[in-house]
Structures are given as C-alpha cells and as structure tokens.
Amino acid sequence: MRTIVTTEKGMLNGQYKKKLDELVSVCEKNLKSVDVDLITRAFRMSVEAHKHDLRASGEPYFHHPYEVAMVVAREIPLDDVSVAASLLHDVVEDTRFDLEDIRAEFGETIADIVDGATKISDIFRSHEVTQAENYRKLLLSMVNDIRVMLIKFADRLHNMRTLEYLPEEKQQRLARETLEIYAPFAHRFGLAKVKWELEDLSFKYLHRAEYEEIARQLKSRRREREHYIKKFLSPIEKRLKTEGFGYDVEGRPKHLHSIYLKMVKRNKPLDEIYDLFAVRFVLDTEENNDCFLVYGIISELYKPISERFKDYISLPKKNGYQSIHTTVVGPEGKLVEIQIRTRGMHEIAEKGVAAHWIYKENKSTLDKELQGWVNWVREIFEQKTDETPGELMESFKLNLYQDEIYVFTPKGDLKILPRNATPLDFAFEIHSNIGFHCIGAKVNGRIVPLNTLLRSGDQLEIITSKSQTPNADWEKFVVTHKAKSQIRKWIREEKRKTAERGMELWEKKLKKQKFRISDDDLTKFVHSMRIDNLQDFYIAVLEQRVDADAVIEQLIMRSKHPETAESRREKKRGRSLFTKFVNTARDIASGISILGTSDSFMHQYAKCCNPIPGDEIVGFVTIGEGIKIHRKDCRNVISLRLAESERMVDVEWPKSNGEDFLAAIHVSGKDRAGLLSDVTHAISSFQNTNIRSVNMDSKGPLFDGQIILFVKNTEHLMRIIDKIKKVDGIVEVERFLGT
Numbered sequence: 053m054r055t056i057v058t059t060e061k062g063m064l065n066g067q068y069k070k071k072l073d074e075l076v077s078v079c080e081k082n083l084k085s086v087d088v089d090l091i092t093r094a095f096r097m098s099v100e101a102h103k104h105d106l107r108a109s110g111e112p113y114f115h116h117p118y119e120v121a122m123v124v125a126r127e128i129p130l131d132d133v134s135v136a137a138s139l140l141h142d143v144v145e146d147t148r149f150d151l152e153d154i155r156a157e158f159g160e161t162i163a164d165i166v167d168g169a170t171k172i173s174d175i176f177r178s179h180e181v182t183q184a185e186n187y188r189k190l191l192l193s194m195v196n197d198i199r200v201m202l203i204k205f206a207d208r209l210h211n212m213r214t215l216e217y218l219p220e221e222k223q224q225r226l227a228r229e230t231l232e233i234y235a236p237f238a239h240r241f242g243l244a245k246v247k248w249e250l251e252d253l254s255f256k257y258l259h260r261a262e263y264e265e266i267a268r269q270l271k272s273r274r275r276e277r278e279h280y281i282k283k284f285l286s287p288i289e290k291r292l293k294t295e296g297f298g299y300d301v302e303g304r305p306k307h308l309h310s311i312y313l314k315m316v317k318r319n320k321p322l323d324e325i326y327d328l329f330a331v332r333f334v335l336d337t338e339e340n341n342d343c344f345l346v347y348g349i350i351s352e353l354y355k356p357i358s359e360r361f362k363d364y365i366s367l368p369k370k371n372g373y374q375s376i377h378t379t380v381v382g383p384e385g386k387l388v389e390i391q392i393r394t395r396g397m398h399e400i401a402e403k404g405v406a407a408h409w410i411y412k413e414n415k416s417t418l419d420k421e422l423q424g425w426v427n428w429v430r431e432i433f434e435q436k437t438d439e440t441p442g443e444l445m446e447s448f449k450l451n452l453y454q455d456e457i458y459v460f461t462p463k464g465d466l467k468i469l470p471r472n473a474t475p476l477d478f479a480f481e482i483h484s485n486i487g488f489h490c491i492g493a494k495v496n497g498r499i500v501p502l503n504t505l506l507r508s509g510d511q512l513e514i515i516t517s518k519s520q521t522p523n524a525d526w527e528k529f530v531v532t533h534k535a536k537s538q539i540r541k542w543i544r545e546e547k548r549k550t551a552e553r554g555m556e557l558w559e560k561k562l563k564k565q566k567f568r569i570s571d572d573d574l575t576k577f578v579h580s581m582r583i584d585n586l587q588d589f590y591i592a593v594l595e596q597r598v599d600a601d602a603v604i605e606q607l608i609m610r611s612k613h614p615e616t617a618e619s620r621r622e623k624k625r626g627r628s629l630f631t632k633f634v635n636t637a638r639d640i641a642s643g644i645s646i647l648g649t650s651d652s653f654m655h656q657y658a659k660c661c662n663p664i665p666g667d668e669i670v671g672f673v674t675i676g677e678g679i680k681i682h683r684k685d686c687r688n689v690i691s692l693r694l695a696e697s698e699r700m701v702d703v704e705w706p707k708s709n710g711e712d713f714l715a716a717i718h719v720s721g722k723d724r725a726g727l728l729s730d731v732t733h734a735i736s737s738f739q740n741t742n743i744r745s746v747n748m749d750s751k752g753p754l755f756d757g758q759i760i761l762f763v764k765n766t767e768h769l770m771r772i773i774d775k776i777k778k779v780d781g782i783v784e785v786e787r788f789l790g791t
Contacts, residue, residue, distance in 0.1 A: 068099055075121060075135070082129040090158070094136035097157065101140075101147035108217040116210060117142055123206035128243065128403065134199045137165040141203055145170045168200035169207070201237070205246050208234050212253040227257040242372050244401055248307040255309040266308050266315075269322050278303070281331060284354075284382045291349050298336030299346075329382065330389040334398045340365050343376050343392045350390060354380035357387070365397070367458050367466070372400050457508040469506065472531050476502045479514045480535035487538060489516040503529040521546075547591065554590030561600050567608055577607065581784050602722035602783040606754050655679040655703075658686065665713040666766050671703040679703070714744065715769045716760045716788035722781040723755040731782070734775045735761060741772060758788050 072095050079086045098117050105113035121138035124130060136158065143149050144166055151170075155163035212230060215223050231254035238247040256263045281303050292299060315322060335342050343365060350356075360379035368374045375393040382388040393401065456468050459478060467481055475493030479486045492499055492515040495506070499515075506512070527539045562568065569577075571586065578589045581598070592598040655671070655678045663669045663683045670689055671679040681703060682689045689700075719731065728748060735741050741761055748757030763769045769787065776785045 068095075071095075071118060075118070075125065078122060078125045079132060079135055082125055083132060083135075085132070087132045090132055090136050091139075093157065094139040094162075097149070097154075098139040098143060101143045101149050105146065107214070109214060110217075113142075113146075116214075119210045120203065120206045123209055124203060127209075127245065128202050128206060130199060130202060133161060133165070134203060137162050137169070137199065138203050138206060140166050141169040141207060165199050165203065169203050198241075201241070202243075205234065205238055205241070205243060209246060209250060212250060215253065215257060223257045227254040230254045231258065242400060243403070244373075248310075251309040252307050255312060259312070262312055263308055266311055266322060270308075270311075277329065280329060280383070280386070281388075284329070284388055285331065287353050288350055291353065292346065295345075295349065297342070297346065300334045300336075302332050302334075303330065329386060330391075332391040332393070335392070335394050338394055338396055340394065343394060346392050347376050347378060350378075350380060350392075354382055354388075356380050360389075365393075369456060373397075375401060457506060459506055459508070460511045462511065462513045464511075470531050473506050474503050474529055474531070475500065475506065475512055475514065476526060477530050477532045477535045478506065478512050479516075480530070480532065480538055482514065484534075484538050486514055486516060487535060488522055488542060489518060489520045490514055491517045491520045502526070547587065550594060551587040551590040554592070554594030555586075558590060558593050558600055561604060565604050565608070567604060567611075569607055577603075582786050597777070599722065599781065599783055602754075602781060605722055606720070606783060609754055655681055658682045658688070664715070665705045666715065666763070666769070669703055669705070671701040673699045673701060713763065714760060715763045715766075716758055717769075717773060717776070717785060718756075718758055718788040719776060719782060719785050720754070720756040721783035723750050723753055724781050727755065727779070727781055730779050731759070731776055734779055735759070735772055738772055738775055739764075739768065741768075 072092060075095065076086065076088055076091060079091060095118075099114055102113040102117070107113050107116060117139050120141065121135050124134050124138045140154060140158070140162065143154065144151050151163055151167055154166055208230060211226065215226060218226070230250050235247050235250040235254065238250060252263075285301060289301070311322065314320075333346060335346065357379045360377070362377040365374045365376060374397040375391050377389070377391055379387055379389050457471055457473060459467050459469060459473075461467065461482070467478065469477055469481060475495065476487065476490055479490040479493070490502065493502060493504070494500070494513040494515070495504060495510050497511075522539050522542045524543055527536055527543075530536055530539065574589075575586055578586060581589075583589050583592065583598075589598065593600045657663055658672075658680045663681055663686075668684040669681050670684050671681055672689070674680050679701065721727075728746070732743060732746065735743055741763065744760045744762060746757065746759050748755055761772070763772065773785050773787070776782060
C-alpha cells in the first residue's frame with residue numbers, strides 16, 4: 053500500500069490532491085453552496101485515519117469513504133455537511149479517532165451524523181432481540197436528521213458495487229439484506245435510481261444465472277428496441293413541437309430485477325413482458341396541467357389502456373413522487389408504458405428527499421411535502437409497544453414493501469393506506485378507539501365485512517359500538533402497522549388482566565390450604581403439565597381448565613413425599629411400560645418405507661423423540677447404524693437439518709388402509725370413587741374407541757397412570773385427550789412419550 057505523505061504545512065501529495073480537487077468540483081457543480089475548507093479538513097482526517105487500512109479488493113481503504121462522498125455529492129446531492137460526514141462515516145468505527153475528536157474538529161452536527169451512521173452499521177445485520185430497540189432508536193433519530201440514512205444508502209451502494217471481492221457467503225447475506233431493507237427503504241425516500249441499482253446488484257448475486265440470461269437477451273435486442281421506440285416517438289414529437297412544448301424524452305430503462313419479478317409473477321418469458329418498451333417525457337414547465345395536455349396529445353395518436361392510467365400528480369405518493377403513468381397501444385400492436393412529468397417532478401423522482409432539502413440558520417428541516425413520510429416513520433417506531441423484535445421487523449418490512457391506495461372519509465378527506473388494506477385498517481387510521489369498537493363498515497354506501505379489501509377511490513363510513521372489543525382474528529387480516537400493533541397491545545393487556553385474576557384465585561386457594569410454593573418451583577411443575585408459563589397457568593386456573601385444588605393437593609403430596617427408591621422404581625416401571633407399548637405399536641405398523649418405496653432397509657428409532665405410528669417422521673443417514681428415524685418436530689432433527697441437510701431422507705409409516713394404530717396417554721389428578729369408570733367411558737364413548745390396557749396407581753388422594761388405546765390418527769387422539777380433560781378431578785392429560 054502506498055504511504056500517504058503530507059508536508060509540514062499539511063498539503064496532500066499529488067495523488068490525493070487530485071482526488072480532493074475532483075470531489076470539490078463535483079460539489080460545486082451540484083450543491084447550492086460549498087465550504088471548501090470544511091470538505092478539505094474532512095478529506096485530510098479521513099486520509100490520515102485510514103492510511104494503514106486496506107479493503108478486501110487490496111486497494112487503500114480511503115477509496116471507500118471517498119466514493120461514498122462522491123455518491124452523496126453527485127447522485128444524492130444534499131449539502132457540504134453531508135459530504136464531509138460521508139468522508140468521516142467509518143472513522144469512529146474503524147480507526148484510532150473517536151467521536152470526541154470529530155466533535156472537536158467539526159462540531160455537533162457532523163459528529164451526530166457520523167454517530168448515527170456508525171450505530172446503523174450493525175443494525176441490519178441481525179434481527180435479534182438485542183438489535184430491535186437500537187433499530188427503533190436509530191430510525192427515530194434519523195427522522196431528526198435524515199442525512200444519516202442517506203449516507204448509509206451511499207455507503208451500501210458503493211459496497212454493493214464492489215461486492216465481487218467478498219466471499220460468496222457474505223455476498224449472499226449483504227445482497228439479501230439490501231434487497232429486503234435498503235432497496236425498499238430507498239423507495240420510501242423517493243430515491244428511485246438508488247433503489248433500482250441496489251435491487252439489480254442484489255439480484256445479480258442472489259440469482260446470477262437468471263440475471264445473466266436476462267441481461268444477455270436485453271443486450272441482443274437493444275437495437276431492435278431502440279428502432280421501435282424511435283418509430284413510436286416520431287408522430288408524438290412532431291405534435292409536441294407544433295404545440296410549442298419544450299421537453300426531454302428518454303427511453304426509460306427497465307431494470308433487470310423488475311423484469312425478473314414480472315416474469316415470475318406472470319409466469320411468462322421475456323418476450324411477453326409488455327412494458328419492456330417504456331419512455332418518459334420530462335416537460336420544461338412547472339404547470340401540472342401541461343402534463344395532462346401532453347397525455348391528451350399522446351392519447352389522440354395511440355389508443356390508451358384505460359385501466360393502466362395512474363394519476364400521481366393529483367394524488368402524490370407518500371414519498372412525494374408525482375407523475376402520470378399510462379400504457380398505450382403502439383405500432384404493430386405493441387404496448388408501450390409512458391410517464392409524463394414536469395422538470396420539478398423529475399427532480400423529486402430522481403433525488404427524492406434530497407430535492408426537498410431546505411435550510412434555516414444552518415439547521416436542516418423538511419418541507420411540508422415530506423411531512424407525511426416523517427409521520428409514517430414515527431407511526432412505526434415511536435410507539436412504545438410490547439411488540440417482539442420479529443413483529444417489529446415484520447411490520448417494518450410490510451410498510452416498506454406495500455404500494456398505496458387512496459380512500460376517503462364521509463366528509464371527503466383523503467387517507468393513504470397500503471394496498472390490501474381493509475375497513476378495519478381504515479378505522480385504526482382514524483383513531484385507535486374507533487378501531488377497538490368497530491363492528492362494521494359502509495363502503496360506497498354498502499355494508500361490507502371488516503376484512504373486505506379496499507380499492508382506490510372508495511369512500512368509507514365506520515360503524516362502532518361501545519360493547520365491541522378486538523379479537524385475535526382481526527390481526528390475521530389487517531395490514532397496517534398501527535392496526536396490528538394496537539390489536540396485539542389490547543390482546544396482551546386483556547391476557548395480563550385475566551392472568552392477574554387467575555393469580556388472585558390461585559393465591560386464595562393456596563392461603564386456604566396454608567401452603568406456600570416459590571415461583572421457580574411452581575414454574576417447574578407448570579412445565580411438567582405442558583403449560584408454557586405461569587401466565588398461561590393462571591389463565592387456565594381462572595377458566596377452570598386446570599383444577600387448582602387438585603394441583604395444590606399434588607404439590608402438597610410431593611412436598612411430603614420427595615423422590616425415593618420406590619418412586620424411582622415406579623419411573624423405571626413406567627419406562628418399561630412405554631418401551632413395551634412402543635414395540636407393540638411398531639410391530640403392528642410393521643416397518644418403514646423410504647422415498648415412497650416398500651424396500652426394506654436397516655433402520656433404528658431415535659431414543660431422543662421415540663417416534664410411533666401416526667407421528668410425522670424423517671430419516672437421518674448414520675454411519676454404521678443405518679437410518680435413524682426421528683419425529684419431524686424433534687429438536688435434534690431441527691439442528692441436523694441446518695448442519696447436515698444432505699443426510700436427511702424422506703420416510704413414512706406404511707399405509708394403514710384405515711386401520712387403527714396404538715397410542716398412549718398419561719393422566720394424573722385427584723382420586724375419587726368412580727373416576728376410572730368416568731375416564732374409560734369418556735374414551736370408549738368417542739367413536740367407539742377401543743382401550744388396549746390401563747395402568748393406574750393411587751397414592752392417598754392422588755392418582756397417576758397410563759392408558760394405551762387404538763386411534764385412527766393424531767387428531768382422533770387429541771380429541772380424546774380433550775374429552776378426558778373435562779372429567780372432574782383430572783389435573784393433567786398428555787400424550788405419553790416416555791419418562
């Protein structure tokens with residue numbers, strides 16, 4: 053690596069002086085004002101900080117922050133502060149300089165931007181619990197200074213342009229998170245060019261064969277397309293010239309990832325993707341009406357496809373985008389997609405948020421057109437909800453990816469919602485309380501179900517009732533983050549209140565029996581009942597799905613009679629009973645088939661999960677022991693799939709032809725006269741279920757035992773378990789999987 057040399061006066065050597073001059077020249081061309089001294093000082097610190105570092109490509113690391121600064125100056129032109137912060141964006145993370153050094157040299161604003169850019173570096177790498185709150189905080193701080201995120205777009209763009217130097221695994225990871233997070237986020241910022249390039253670069257590394265094939269076909273037909281577009285434009289340009297319009301016209305490039313998605317969605321080859329022919333008219337005017345006049349001229353010359361007309365001028369997108377979109381039938385019956393916009397609209401479409409940037413006393417603010425976008429970010433991330441990190445990421449991606457529709461209140465006020473929104477989404481958009489108490493809706497004067505999909509232009513009236521409350525099914529069909537989070541919040545709060553009432557009832561019963569148990573010991577016992585946590589246990593107590601008195605008696609017995617040699621022998625006897633049951637069940641099934649064949653092969657049953665007929669199973673090829681048969685939900689199988697998926701094989705039990713298979717149930721509870729008779733009657737009365745054997749033991753007021761029976765399938769078994777749970781005195785019923 054060449055050593056960076058400066059003179060005593062701090063002058064850069066020739067190589068870096070040339071780069072600085074080029075950067076300043078680009079800034080002066082694209083920015084309203086340029087503080088050359090600020091950019092020079094940032095340039096020098098970046099050179100000094102990274103002078104001993106190399107990139108994966110082998111070039112000096114300084115080349116990266118320099119190229120990021122060039123992207124910000126040329127492709128997302130904001131201000132000189134952004135350019136300086138771009139030069140410094142990796143200094144705190146990767147070098148001996150810290151944030152205080154930057155603050156002392158460049159002030160609070162640049163230090164805060166660099167700090168924000170540093171924090172975001174790891175946010176998108178993981179969706180783990182530790183990242184979720186940082187993610188929320190970052191996006192909130194970003195609303196205060198959007199330059200943080202714009203610098204990260206430039207950073208990611210240059211990283212994707214140089215992705216070829218990284219290992220394939222890292223290429224895949226970076227490409228995937230770019231496609232899932234950065235590209236749709238760039239769309240929300242209105243950065244169309246950045247979005248398209250990020251998508252195409254991600255596509256290149258995620259689906260290289262498809263990328264290269266589409267690129268090859270487009271290149272081979274380039275002249276044909278150019279000739280057709282020239283023929284198509286000729287009569288339009290004559291009319292526009294006659295009418296006195298000044299304009300630029302360009303063949304709007306179709307991006308490879310967009311073409312690929314359309315081919316997959318429509319299941320059609322490249323030849324049949326109609327909007328490969330696309331042109332854009334950029335008018336030398338700021339009069340919106342001129343766009344409609346040009347649309348009228350084009351519609352006279354070529355037949356428009358009415359359902360393909362979209363007016364984003366009257367109803368702009370949330371990111372400020374405005375344009376007329378239409379599709380017309382061109383020469384030879386080919387369809388051509390057209391966009392018409394003013395020069396100002398084009399500036400916003402290309403540069404997005406950067407085109408909205410204004411200044412007041414050296415403090416950046418947003419103009420009114422972007423306020424809706426800011427509100428969108430705050431709506432997602434400012435709410436303090438109990439959402440899990442997974443739910444937060446789901447909501448975030450959902451909001452990034454969705455297209456928009458435009459609907460109206462009864463008074464005619466416009467509301468912008470994501471595509472596939474429902475009246476319930478609209479109700480929550482108006483106010484959370486309206487959503488909570490919504491019982492119905494009128495769309496265009498007609499009463500419709502709450503899960504009806506809305507369309508642009510619909511007018512809605514929400515019907516409410518004070519007695520109405522949310523239910524869990526609502527979350528399945530709403531699509532806005534606000535609706536989902538509010539429904540989840542309400543359900544969790546109701547569950548918490550129910551659990552509190554159940555806990556009060558439980559503690560009263562404990563007090564009555566003069567018995568105490570720690571939360572840790574109770575949690576262990578609850579887990580043995582196959583209940584996930586204490587909250588679910590308390591709810592089950594309140595709803596009488598668990599007999600609290602019987603549980604307390606069982607706990608008292610355990611406290612008086614801890615495990616003894618006799619109890620260990622009982623467990624051993626239980627294990628032998630289970631072994632006998634499993635062997636019998638497998639004998640009846642008589643074998644395993646692999647890959648749909650009936651050929652015999654060496655196999656063993658995994659002891660970690662003890663599969664029996666009726667379970668969904670999978671095989672794992674071992675060395676020397678044939679194929680180990682596991683249940684599909686076995687924890688070991690999940691890890692084996694990740695580590696050695698190529699050794700997994702599909703296996704299945706032989707077809708039963710409607711025959712029954714053996715299953716075992718473990719039951720325990722409070723003993724009483726006639727209990728066994730009630731349990732066996734509950735089993736045999738359900739679809740004439742046959743019982744093979746019953747093994748029950750009583751210990752004082754409690755009993756414990758196993759029942760082996762014949763069932764048709766696992767659903768049959770679960771319904772029997774549900775019936776047994778309803779028998780008075782039963783505390784625990786579960787499928788017997790061994791001890």
